[in-house]
Amino acid sequence: MPTFTVTNFLQTLVTSVSMGSLYALIALGYTMVYGILKFINFAHSDVVVLGAWFSYVFAVKTLPAMGIPPDQATWWAGGLVLIMAMAACAAIGFVIERAAYKPMRKAPRLNVLITAIGISLLLQNTGQLNFVFGARPAGMPALVPTTPWSIGGTGEPGSFGVKINPVDVIITLTAVALMVALQVLVYRTKLGSAMRAVSHSIPNAALMGINVNFVISFTFVLGAALAAAAGFLYAIKYNLQQTAHPSWVMLGLTAFVAAVVGGIGNIRGAVLGAYLIAAVQQFGSLYISSELRDVYVFAVLIAVLLLKPEGLLGKVTREKV
Amino acid sequence: MALLKVANLCVHYGAIQGIADVSFSVEQGEILTLIGSNGAGKSTTLRAVSGMVRPSSGSVEFKGRSIVGLQPHQIVKAGISHAPEGRGIFSNLTVAENLRLGAYIRHDSAAIADDTEKVLTTFPRLKERMWQNAGTLSGGEQQMLAIGRALLARPQILLLDEPSLGLAPQLVQTIFSVIREINRQGTTILLVEQNAHMALGVAHHAVVLEVGRVAMAGKASDLAASDAVKKAYLGHG
Numbered sequence: 033m034p035t036f037t038v039t040n041f042l043q044t045l046v047t048s049v050s051m052g053s054l055y056a057l058i059a060l061g062y063t064m065v066y067g068i069l070k071f072i073n074f075a076h077s078d079v080v081v082l083g084a085w086f087s088y089v090f091a092v093k094t095l096p097a098m099g100i101p102p103d104q105a106t107w108w109a110g111g112l113v114l115i116m117a118m119a120a121c122a123a124i125g126f127v128i129e130r131a132a133y134k135p136m137r138k139a140p141r142l143n144v145l146i147t148a149i150g151i152s153l154l155l156q157n158t159g160q161l162n163f164v165f166g167a168r169p170a171g172m173p174a175l176v177p178t179t180p181w182s183i184g185g186t187g188e189p190g191s192f193g194v195k196i197n198p199v200d201v202i203i204t205l206t207a208v209a210l211m212v213a214l215q216v217l218v219y220r221t222k223l224g225s226a227m228r229a230v231s232h233s234i235p236n237a238a239l240m241g242i243n244v245n246f247v248i249s250f251t252f253v254l255g256a257a258l259a260a261a262a263g264f265l266y267a268i269k270y271n272l273q274q275t276a277h278p279s280w281v282m283l284g285l286t287a288f289v290a291a292v293v294g295g296i297g298n299i300r301g302a303v304l305g306a307y308l309i310a311a312v313q314q315f316g317s318l319y320i321s322s323e324l325r326d327v328y329v330f331a332v333l334i335a336v337l338l339l340k341p342e343g344l345l346g347k348v349t350r351e352k353v
Numbered sequence: 354m355a356l357l358k359v360a361n362l363c364v365h366y367g368a369i370q371g372i373a374d375v376s377f378s379v380e381q382g383e384i385l386t387l388i389g390s391n392g393a394g395k396s397t398t399l400r401a402v403s404g405m406v407r408p409s410s411g412s413v414e415f416k417g418r419s420i421v422g423l424q425p426h427q428i429v430k431a432g433i434s435h436a437p438e439g440r441g442i443f444s445n446l447t448v449a450e451n452l453r454l455g456a457y458i459r460h461d462s463a464a465i466a467d468d469t470e471k472v473l474t475t476f477p478r479l480k481e482r483m484w485q486n487a488g489t490l491s492g493g494e495q496q497m498l499a500i501g502r503a504l505l506a507r508p509q510i511l512l513l514d515e516p517s518l519g520l521a522p523q524l525v526q527t528i529f530s531v532i533r534e535i536n537r538q539g540t541t542i543l544l545v546e547q548n549a550h551m552a553l554g555v556a557h558h559a560v561v562l563e564v565g566r567v568a569m570a571g572k573a574s575d576l577a578a579s580d581a582v583k584k585a586y587l588g589h590g
């Protein structure tokens with residue numbers, strides 16, 4: 033175990049915040065869909081991967097077509113890629129819900145679960161077809177400066193220095209902006225209260241004049257757009273573009289665990305769970321062993337499920353009669 | 354022409370028959386009450402009108418137009434508001450948000466604010482609890498919220514399913530005088546009640562359901578005077 037240094041601690045904190053932001057963006061999609069339809073959308077992590085691939089295609093094909101070389105991309109060009117990837121995945125999220133899940137709305141839970149796994153496999157394998165994205169890894173252009181900013185680090189005894197990658201700042205700022213926007217949407221707008229009403233009871237929400245099908249579609253679209261944002265940010269951070277790569281699987285799974293730890297169905301819980309899981313993972317890697325980084329995730333999951341099965345912010349629902 | 358006309362309505366829940374054959378008409382401006390014992394099919398009838406369940410046969414016409422097959426939110430937009438059995442409160446939302454959802458289909462913010470104020474004048478208890486989660490309300494307060502919320506849709510006909518259920522006698526009186534007042538202000542009401550005595554007191558017409566069929570129908574005062582009703586539903590005879 034390394035000795036404690038302020039530098040290591042701060043450096044790990046930066047990484048935790050950045051990873052937590054990525055997990056949070058993905059966890060929100062799981063939790064929103066669960067909140068409304070009470071099922072785990074197993075295809076959600078594949079939408080993250082699609083988001084990354086769309087980002088890649090837009091960055092290496094669309095930007096040059098617009099006369100912008102990806103290695104000289106300005107901040108708005110990066111933003112454009114992000115928005116296009118979010119839009120593309122939003123459309124896919126819409127189609128998945130309408131074509132696969134809506135017909136199963138009254139079917140037993142297990143059937144819906146199997147459908148979700150089917151959609152997940154469909155997306156993975158379609159993505160790897162040669163005329164789609166292909167099965168080979170591709171290098172994502174960074175789109176943002178790669179030279180880290182150094183803070184402190186004069187080398188004198190007792191001083192500390194931290195290196196911050198611009199991409200981690202971008203990840204955190206983008207994720208926080210999206211999460212604040214989602215928070216406002218869900219808790220401050222009429223559509224948001226309709227979403228919460230639908231998550232409480234579909235038939236009673238319909239009696240308010242709420243178009244339940246619209247709200248459900250909208251929720252999938254939102255979740256998919258956030259997943260795409262996570263895919264984009266992950267891609268520019270790691271340059272990693274292989275469909276069905278093990279790290280993608282772990283990314284989706286970790287985010288899912290974050291949603292459960294926070295209390296599945298609870299939006300704030302998903303965000304809390306995501307940062308918590310990221311911190312445990314990163315600090316565990318620092319002070320214990322980085323080989324066990326995925327073990328910490330599930331250790332937290334098991335601990336939470338034992339002590340507070342409904343999750344940190346989850347509520348045991350009780351109805352008055 | 355009747356405002357709402359239900360004819361030969363039959364509803365199944367899977368293999369279970371909810372109602373077998375129900376027909377009645379609600380005239381513009383009146384209160385019609387559906388009474389009957391547990392499991393007679395009162396709630397099922399309301400659910401079929403508001404589109405929560407799809408009838409296996411029969412018709413529901415609102416202002417002369419069939420509404421069978423419309424989705425519940427379209428039926429609300431057409432002018433039918435349903436305060437369901439069990440109140441249908443969103444316990445994860447505040448009282449204010451619940452009321453706002455009652456007016457979900459409306460876009461006239463000023464008039465919504467006026468109507469909300471009116472509801473709060475009728476039920477002052479809600480006013481004190483506007484920012485509280487609706488799940489923390491007492492049963493009676495939830496009932497007030499359910500009625501107030503249904504009114505905020507400005508319906509042409511209001512379907513109320515057992516608004517007096519579980520309320521203290523004094524509150525039952527209040528609820529019934531509110532129902533009478535809502536009706537006086539022009540809203541037609543289809544009222545389902547266990548409390549046949551009170552229901553027959555406010556209603557113009559009444560329909561008695563027995564195991565999914567209409568057993569008796571007529572003027573509320575005539576039914577209240579009939580021996581059969583007295584014996585079966587009024588607890589004396």
Ligand SMILES: Nc1ncnc2c1ncn2[C@@H]1O[C@H](COP(=O)(O)OP(=O)(O)OP(=O)(O)O)[C@@H](O)[C@H]1O
Pocket residue numbers: 366369370371372389390391392393394395396397398438547
């Ligand atoms: N969701 C359901 N699934 C299966 N059967 C149902 C369902 N809802 C109602 N039923 C059945 O339909 C019949 C009519 O029920 P309904 O709820 O309409 O009665 P009700 O007159 O409202 O009774 P109560 O006064 O107890 O509320 C009953 O036999 C009931 O068991």
Ligand SMILES: [Mg+2]
Pocket residue numbers: 395396397438514
């Ligand atoms: Mg009933």
